[in-house]
Amino acid sequence: MLDKSKYPEVDGILAGYAYNRSALIAMLQEIQSAYNYLPEEVLEHISTEIDIPLSKIFSVATFYENFSLEPKGKYIIKICDGTACHVKKSIPILDTIKKELGLNSSKHTTDDFLFTLETVSCLGACGLAPVILVNGKVYAKMTPESALAVIKEIKENESK
Amino acid sequence: MKVNNIEQFEKVAVAARKALENQEKRVFVCCGTGCVAAGSFGIYEELKRLVAEKGLLVDVVLEAEEKGIGIKKSGCQGLCQLGPLVRVEPFDYQYFRVDKQDCVEIIEKTLLQNQPVERLMYQSGSRVCHTPVEIPFYSEQTRLVLGQCGQIDCENIMEYIAKGGYTAAGKALLQMTPEQICDEISKSNLRGRGGGGYPAGRKWSQVLAQNSEVKYVVCNGDEGDPGAFMDGSVMDGNPHSVLEGMIIAGYACKASEGYIYVRAEYPLSVARLQLAVEQAREIGLLGENILGSGFSFDIKINKGAGAFVCGESSALTQSIEGERGMPRVKPPRTVEQGLWGKPTMLNNVETFANVPHIILKGAQWYRSIGPENSPGTKAFAITGNVNNTGLIEVPMGTLLKEVIFDIGGGINDGKKFKAVQIGGPSGGCLTETHMELPLDFDSLKKVGAMIGSGGLVVMDEDTCMVEVARFFMNFTQKESCGKCVPCREGTKRMLEILEGIVAGKGSLEDLDMLEELADTISSTALCGLGKTAPSPVISTLKYFRDEYLAHVVQKKCPTRNCKSLSSFVINEALCKGCSKCAKACPATAITGKVKEAFVINNRKCIKCGACVEACPFSAVEEV
C-alpha cells in the first residue's frame, strides 16, 4: 500500500525510538513538545503503529503530571510552588496571575489560547525563589507586580 | 579519538593537563540553573566574544599549543542568590552579580592586568573578600562531591580528565576485582544519599551475588523533594563524576547497562548528561572493552514526566520500562528483581558521585570524614528565609546551627528563626531546640526527621506551621499514585482536616484524628511515599502544638497567614473618613459617611487586605 501517513512527524518520532514500546514515555514527551499537548487521534495512531492498546497509552498519559490531553496556550506559565518558593510567597503570585488572566482552579488556559497557567514543584532554582517559568525561561525573585509586568510584556509583543 | 588501554588513556590525560596549563587564565561562568536564570549564558557569550576579539581565546583541546585564556561554563558555584557568579583562575577571584556590562572591566583589569574588580566582590563588613576561602559561606564547607562542580568546564570531558577524572575507573577496572570493589565500598561505610541511608556496599555485594546474566545499574536523579537541587547540580555541574561512579558500579556488580533517570524539570541536567555520555563513548570510556579491561558498559538517559512517586525504586524502574510509575510490594527487592525483572543496583546521584573518591583514596580516608556511623559529606540545598541561599556541602554530623547561621548567614530581614524543614514532604521540621543536633542519618531519625535528599528549607517567625503541614499534605496527596488505600484515602482525609483547620473549621477532635490517621497510614501504606506522608504533620504537631491549638480553640492564626481566621477592623480613633478603603474594597464590604469612621462588614469581607494598603492613616487593623 502506498498509503501516505496522516502523521509523518509522529512517525518520525516513533522511528527515532525504533518503534520500541518501552520508549513510550519518551515518545509521548516528544509528541507533546511538537503539538504542545497529546491529541487523541495521535494517540490512536501510536496505538496502531507500535501495537499497544490505546487504554494503555491513556493510562500512562494520565498518570504523569507533564502530559496534557488538552490543548495548551501559546505561552505556558509555570509557577513554582515547591517548598522554597512557597515559603517565599508564591501563592500571592499565583492568585494575581489567575485574576489577571481570568483563570481559576478548573480553567487553566485562556480563551484565546495565549496563556496556560500551571504550578510545578521545584525547578531547581530555589536559591532565587520565588520563580516562574514562561515557555522554559526562568524568571527569578518574582513579586505579584513583576509577574504582571512579564505578562503585560508578552501581551504587548503579541498585539504588535 | 579512542583510548583502547590505560597507556593511551594516560597519554590523553597528560595532553589534557598540558592543554589546561596552556590556559594561563581561566574564567568560569556559573551555568547552574540559578545563574542561568539570572542571565549567565549571556555573560558567557559576551566574555567569549570579547576575549576572542583580542585573539586570546583557547579551548582545552589536545592538539592546541598556544597559550591563552579559557572561558568556560561551570556548574553551580554555590551562592545562587548572588548570581550570576564568575570565578577567575589562577587568582581564584570570585565575582558576584555580574552583569553583561561588567565583562569589559573583568577582561581589562583581571585578565589583562591581573587586578581584581573589587566592586564585584563579596563584602563581609568592611572587608572585601577576593576569593571564596575568605567568605564564611564557603570557608565553613567541605566540598568533596561538589568539589569540582563550579571548578571545571561541565561540558568538556578533557577538563575532567585533566583534573584526574576517570583514573578511579581505570584503577577499578584494571587493578581490582568486583569483590574487592564491593568490599572497599562496604568498608568505607558509604550510605545511600537518596534518603534511606542504606549501606551502598551491602547493596552492591547483594547485586554481585545474584546469579543472572543480565543486571542493571540505575542512577536515581529524580530528586522529587521540592526545594532541593543538589542532585541536579551534581548532574549539570559535574556529569562525568556520576558516569564514572556508575561505570565502577557496573563493573563491581557485573552489569553492562546503566540508566540515569532524571526529572523532567531539569533540562540542563538532561542536556549535560547526554553530552557527557556522548563524549565518554567517543573516547572509549563507555562502550565495548573499556580501557582494554574486557568490561563493556553503556549508559542511557531517561527523562521523568512529573511524578514524585517515581523516585521510589520500584516505581522508577517501572517508569523506565514505559509504564505507570507505581511502586510494588517488596520483596522481591530491586537488587533481586528490578529493571525488567533483573537484579538492579539502584543508587542516588550523590551516592555514585562519592564512589570515584573512595576508590582512589580508600575506605580508610573516607571514614576519616564525618562520624563513625555516617561517614563522608552531605550536600544540602539551603533555601527559604535565610540570608545565603544556595548549594552547600559539609561533613556529616555538622551541627544544625553551623549550617543555618555560619554558612547560611542566619535569617533574613532581621527576623527570628522558627523552624527548618529537612527531608521535604517526607521529612520533619527541626526547631530552635535542635540547634546542637548533628546532621547525620541516625541523629535525625531519633528526633523524627530524616536527612532525605538534603533539602533544607528555613522558615522564619512569620511562617504558620499548620499551613506548612497543609502544604506538604497537599503535595503528597496529589502525588499519591493511588495504588494502596491507606495512602490514597488517608492522605486525602488528612488534607481535608488540615484544610478545615486553616479555614477556621477545626476542632480539638481533629487533632486526635490527625494523629490516628497518621499512625495508620505510616504503618500500613505500601511504599515510602505513604509511610512518610504524615511526617510533616506529626513533627509540627509535636513541636508546634500550641499553634494548632490556637487555630482550633481560639480560632486564631498566630502568624496571621490563615486569612479565614483573621478579620479586619477599622480603628475609629485613627479613621479620618476619607473613604479610600471603601473605594478599594472589591467586595463593597466597607461603608460609611465621609469624614466619619467607616466600618467593615465582616460577612461580606473577603479578607484581601486591599483596604489595609489603601488607608493612608493605617487605621485598618488585622485582628
Ligand SMILES: Cc1cc2nc3c(=O)[nH]c(=O)nc-3n(C[C@H](O)[C@H](O)[C@H](O)COP(=O)(O)O)c2cc1C
Ligand atoms: C516517594 C519516594 C520518593 C523518592 N524519591 C527519591 C529521589 O528523588 N531521589 C533518590 O535518590 N531517592 C529517592 N527515593 C529513595 C529511593 O527509593 C531509593 O531508596 C534510593 O534512590 C536508593 O539510593 P541510595 O541507596 O543511593 O540512597 C524515594 C523514595 C520514595 C519512597
Ligand code: FES
Ligand atoms: S522550590 Fe521553587 S525552584 Fe525549588
